[in-house]
Amino acid sequence: MIVAERKPIEEIIEEAKGFDRILVAGCNECVTVCEAGGKKEVGVLASALRMYFMNQGREVKVDEVTLERQCDHEYLEEIRNIIDNYDAVISLACGVGVQFMAEKYFHKPILPGVNTVFMGATEERGVWSERCQGCGKCILAKTGGICPVSRCAKRLFNGPCGGSSQGKCEISDELPCAWQLIVDRLKELGRLDEYEEIMPIKDWSTDRAGGPRKVVREDVRQ
């Protein structure tokens, strides 16, 4: 899933303080799971904003809505009838949702309420960690299912650097060395001989290096 973090309330207030009618819009997908932008967080942020404006002696309308997804036309359409009741929307979706909403409601300021940080997994409640950078050419079959692009600090492809110590990365004692994880898993799978294969130099053209990306599937396109 896409993992996001709540933005500091001060930053949100700074961007939103000039408006009189604000809609706080959550998203029921990834940001709900990582507890940054679901219905609960919409409620918390809306209350904080109401309190701020009340303390300022200002009458500001702050309403709440949570859409199933903000990265699909059909769910974004659900606010078409109400959007003109507001001067701005604070979207608690990831950067995709914020932008898609801004594209759809071109004349309405859409402000981000979260910082989108990575694609990752829930290790335990309250702990999310990165697993994928969307490089466009998956090599997990060769690396024991552990990605050196997203999990090695140096994005190394052919084993650890000299900074790997006791299974940890040199940049933090708390960070496992991706190549230690890869070697351990290959050993477990009885495929350690694959570790000896030299990986070709990475083609980054499928990453952002080739410019913004697009996937077109003619077979399912309508």
Place this chain on the structure above:
Amino acid sequence: MSLKEKIETGQFVVLGELEPPKGTDFSHMVAHANRVRNRLDAFVVPEMANAVMKASSLGGCACLNREGLEPVFQACCRDRNRLALQADILAAGGLGIDNIMVVPGEEIAFGDHPRARAVHDLSLTQALEMIRGLCSGKDMSGIDLQGTPDFLVGSNLNAGVTGGALDLELEELSSKIDLGVRFVITTPVFDLDRFEKLLKRLDRQKIAVIPTVLLLKSAGMARYIDRNIPHISIPSDMIQSIQKASDKLKRCVEIAGELIAGLKAMEVGGVMISTIGWEDKLPLVLDQARLG
């Protein structure tokens, strides 16, 4: 007189573009430069123009500097992060290179290493800010430098854009001037009337505008540029004149000479002659334009 002194005193400068080699043999580059020694004010050494991998601008500049020729070093944000850029710029300063220009760099996808990963850690204006910092003795983390560079700073200007894009270009130019840019080299100019209109919108008291004069090689090349390179247009009568000429090279050199004369009459800050692969023809262009 150095390039800096000439630009600061508003004198017409003549620059030539010299690509470093794709390899370690710099002898051709140096020979081309020596052939026009004393006829040019400085040599602009591109940093992997069109994203084609070559020896670095810094290497080329160091080579020319060693020969007693004045180079213009290009720093490009595409391939280097802030550490690498600062390191190279300090190295340039330490090597006695006095002129620097910051360029955006073509997209990697257009070059000969399309699988490479682009950097773009700093934008062009941020890089200019960084250079200003280095010239005042501090790196980007605010740490004092041991020895401070003193550069004449330049950048690029897209002379072919129109409408809203031109407004943005001019807005960016104004920020560049505020960040210490003293000269800009434009994209190749072929249409003098159009260029004159652009000149009217520039404050030449603040900035030396140096148009690029590109030596055409054939009518085919001219037609290709006109049709395919955004923001560069070549008048059709110019293309036809090459096509009709019995001596194509002579006509191409004449065109470059005519453009230089026309630009000089507009009192631009100078010209930058680009010959892309025909560096041995630089003396012919200079003869034609009666320069040096």
